[in-house]
Amino acid sequence: MWRSRTDGSERLQLTNAPMQTLHPHWSPDGKQIAFMGISPGSLAKIYVVPAAGGTAQTVYDEQRNEEHPNWSPDGTSILFSYMHWLEKAPTGISVVDLKTHKLQQIPSSEGLWEADWSPDGRYVVARTFDSHALMLFDFNTRKWEELVKGDVGWVEWSANGRYVYYKQLGTHAAFMRVSIDKHQVEEVADLKDIRNTGWGGGLWVGLTPEDAPLLLRDTGTQEIYALDWHAP
Numbered sequence: 001m002w003r004s005r006t007d008g009s010e011r012l013q014l015t016n017a018p019m020q021t022l023h024p025h026w027s028p029d030g031k032q033i034a035f036m037g038i039s040p041g042s043l044a045k046i047y048v049v050p051a052a053g054g055t056a057q058t059v060y061d062e063q064r065n066e067e068h069p070n071w072s073p074d075g076t077s078i079l080f081s082y083m084h085w086l087e088k089a090p091t092g093i094s095v096v097d098l099k100t101h102k103l104q105q106i107p108s109s110e111g112l113w114e115a116d117w118s119p120d121g122r123y124v125v126a127r128t129f130d131s132h133a134l135m136l137f138d139f140n141t142r143k144w145e146e147l148v149k150g151d152v153g154w155v156e157w158s159a160n161g162r163y164v165y166y167k168q169l170g171t172h173a174a175f176m177r178v179s180i181d182k183h184q185v186e187e188v189a190d191l192k193d194i195r196n197t198g199w200g201g202g203l204w205v206g207l208t209p210e211d212a213p214l215l216l217r218d219t220g221t222q223e224i225y226a227l228d229w230h231a232p
Contacts, residue, residue, distance in 0.1 A: 023068050026051070027075050034059070034069040034078055046080050048098070060096045060103055068114045073121040081113035084129055093126055107142055114154075119161040123180065127152055134166065136180070148178050148185060153203040158211050165213070167191070167205045175205060175213045189213055 024035040030051060037047045037056065044065040047056040060066070065083035072079065076098055082091035092109035096102070106124060109115075112135055115126035124137040125147065134148040134155065153167030161180070165188065168174040173191040178184065195218040206214035 025069055025071055027071050028073060029075055032075075034071060036067050036069060044083055044086075046078060046096075048078070059098065060094075060101065062103070064091070070116050072117055073119055079115055079117050079124065081115055081126070084113060093124065106137060108144055109137070112144075116155055116157060118157055118180075119159065123161075125155055125157070125164050127155065131169065134164065134178070136164075147180075147183060148176075154205045156205060156207045158207065159209060163211075165205065165207060165211070167203060169203070175215070191215070 018039075020038040022036045022038070024033050026033055027048075032048050033051055034046060034048050035056075036044060038044045043063065044067055046059045046066045046069045048059055049056040059069075059078055059080075065086045066080050067083050068081050070079045071077075072095075077095050078098065079093065079095050081093050084091045090110045091113070093106045093112055093115045095104050095106065097104075106115075109126065111129055112126040113129060115124050117124055122139055124139075126135050126137070127133070128135065131152050132150065133146055134152050135144050136147040137144050147164065148166070151169035153169045155164060155166045157164055158177070163177045163179055165175065165177045168176045168191075173194070174187050175189040175191055177186050177188055194215060204216055208214060
């Protein structure tokens with residue numbers, strides 16, 4: 001559940017629970033993991049922890065609910081957005097420099113969330129708040145353009161940065177991809193018979209290093225079984 005704070009912001013309230021962790025991302029050198037952490041009675045924050053284990057450290061000190069971290073290709077910065085439904089002020093997409101701990105907001109990113117950096121660092125792709133479009137930001141032109149219009153779920157870049165893969169939501173669930181140069185949309189796999197699983201991961205999709213789709217599928221909670229029991 002949620003509770004309001006005296007300063008008007010809201011924070012997560014979990015009862016007798018350890019930190020809940022979501023959205024983990026490996027650093028480019030494989031030595032660190034960035035993730036979203038939710039502790040009892042605290043704001044949702046972005047943390048970094050050594051991959052070998054250790055103490056998790058917050059990446060930026062602010063009174064807002066952060067989510068969905070993503071590393072810059074050189075590993076010096078982290079991109080993240082905000083749980084906009086909990087925030088009173090307009091939110092966008094922020095980048096924090098891990099050395100200076102300075103925060104910058106990507107221009108005109110208000111109304112966008114769950115952003116991902118391209119492998120070459122030139123682009124950022126993000127969803128609109130209503131998840132009805134994918135937007136592409138070009139650091140060279142400093143402008144956004146619409147990449148896909150439709151019911152868009154989780155997003156992943158291809159290894160070569162030429163495509164954005166995403167989960168299409170709605171009545172025709174599918175694993176899709178769109179090319180960056182021509183904005184051509186292709187269906188990769190039909191997901192109409194795949195059942196999602198988990199609140200935090202039900203919309204998740206991923207890619208192998210060869211760009212093969214990775215999905216989470218519910219194989220048990222909605223199945224019906226008949227058992228014959230024989231007493232000893």
